[in-house]
Every structure is written in C-alpha cells, then in structure tokens.
Amino acid sequence: MQIHIRAQDGVPIYLQIVNQIKYQVASGRLKPGQELPPIRNLAETLVINSNTVARAYRELEQAGVVEKRRTAGTYVTDQRSPLARRERQRILIERIDQLLAESRQMSFELDEVIRLLNVRHTILQKSDGEGTG
C-alpha cells in the first residue's frame, strides 16, 4: 500500500493517512475485504509512531471505511453494503447541513448553491482527469 507523508504540510500525519486510504478505497485501489498493513508495519515504513497509525485506523473505522478484528488485523469494509452506505450518507448529511447553514448566513438562495455546485463539479472533474488518464 502506497502512502506518502509530507511533514511540511500543515495537515496532521494521521489525517494524511486517513485521507489517502479513503481515497484509495473510493478509487477502487483498495478493495473490500483487503487487509491493511498492521499498525506497526505501516508506522515503521513511514518512520512515525505506531500510535499515529492507530489513530488513523480508528478514524477510518469510525468513518466506516475499515473494520478492525481485534488481533486479526484491519480490513477494508465492503462499501456497497447497506450499512456502510448508511454510514457514509450520515457523514455526507453533516457536511451538507454545514454548507446550508453557512450559505444561509451569507444570504445565498438554495438555487444559487445548487447552480454553483454544478459549475464547480464540472470544473473540478475536468481539471481532475487531466493527469491521471
């Protein structure tokens, strides 16, 4: 499994791990049921403390991305399962509520928010595919 840590980056190490694993699961590079490296291994590879990896795994479990089987390792959750989907939706709704609260504070109408959402989606998708094929 490929993880890259940037010390300069203001983003906490454990979050960099979380994000990259999330991304790899979403993109299909990590598949359901696949085992993640043990905490100690990954920590050694990245030359960081085991506890930092442990924290990342804990967050990933909370987010429903992985499951831990106490002494038998950490595995990628099947994202297609209804339970996993429910969990992801719950998180998405939190974000959406935040966005709505903020746009209301800034006196934006729902229509405008949705319009911008479409615009940005198109733009981001375009600039996204350029490098990766």
Added chain:
Amino acid sequence: MQIHIRAQDGVPIYLQIVNQIKYQVASGRLKPGQELPPIRNLAETLVINSNTVARAYRELEQAGVVEKRRTAGTYVTDQRSPLARRERQRILIERIDQLLAESRQMSFELDEVIRLLNVRHTILQKSDGEGTG
C-alpha cells in the same frame, strides 16, 4: 448590539462573536453602513480581552462582512454591493469544493448530493421557522 458568549461551549470566543455578527447582518438586524461598537467597548461589555474582539473584527473584515476605517470605527458592509457579493461567493465556492471533494471520496454521485441538499434544506427550513415566527 446583542452578543452572547458561552464559556462552556467549545467554540472559541472570537468565533462566537464572528458567527453572531454574521447572522445578525444576514438577518438584517445589523444594517449596511451601521457602526459596530468599538473593540474596547464590546470587550468590556463581554468581559473579555480587547484582542479577542479585534480578532473577531479582523475575521469579519476578511469575510467581507464589515469594513474598518482605521481610526473611525468598524462598519457593516453593504452586502448588496457587487464587490461584497463576489467576496461571499468566493467563500461559498471554497465550501462547495470541499463538499464535492469529500462526496467524491465517499463515492457519491453529484445527483445524490443535490438530492440530499434539497431534502436537508426543506427539513432545516421547517425546523427553523418554528420558534421565530
């Protein structure tokens, strides 16, 4: 001007001030051109340090909600001005980009995000108007 600070609340004092002033501007309770209390006054009223209020005002200026005229006080920006609108839109776009990035990580389609946005908007608006008339 009415501001209420909760010490227990995990939210930093300066952010509580920012949020409440933003809200009062959005709701029309603070009108364009209206002068905010001087930093020292508000600090004394809330029994906090002047610097904390100064920081709140700085953030509000950054967000385009108020304008500071060096030694002449702090005033509510005219939100209807094109410049102010542009500024608010810039901030909204940042939030939207974050939401899109996250929903992509969680493998949600744009349609689903927009659908939930509509649903949550309806729900939040309903529970919102109940108390305020």
Added chain:
DNA sequence: TGTGTTGTACTAACACAATAGTACAAGATG
C-alpha cells in the same frame, strides 16, 4: 498642535491537539 479614540502589534500564559514512548490485553497459531 494637543488630546482622545480608533484599530494594531508584540509578547506571554494557558489549553489542547498531535505525536511519541512504553507497557498492556487478547486472540491466533504452533
């Protein structure tokens, strides 16, 4: 031009989040 009021700048104290160090608990495996 002197005085008062405005926001600013710099530093310190404190709290908390992030990370590391180390010891522990529990199940797999022979």
Added chain:
DNA sequence: CATCTTGTACTATTGTGTTAGTACAACACA
C-alpha cells in the same frame, strides 16, 4: 500452554491556537 502478532491504553513532550496584557500608530476634533 507458550509465544507471536494484533490492536489498546496511559503518559509525556511538543507544537499551535486562543486569550490576555500592554504598548504603539494614526486619524478626528477641539
């Protein structure tokens, strides 16, 4: 049952964000 490997728990250290203390700079206004 002994041992290895898994994740966990607790504590210490370090860095950063929040707040406070205090001194400063700039403009209004008499």
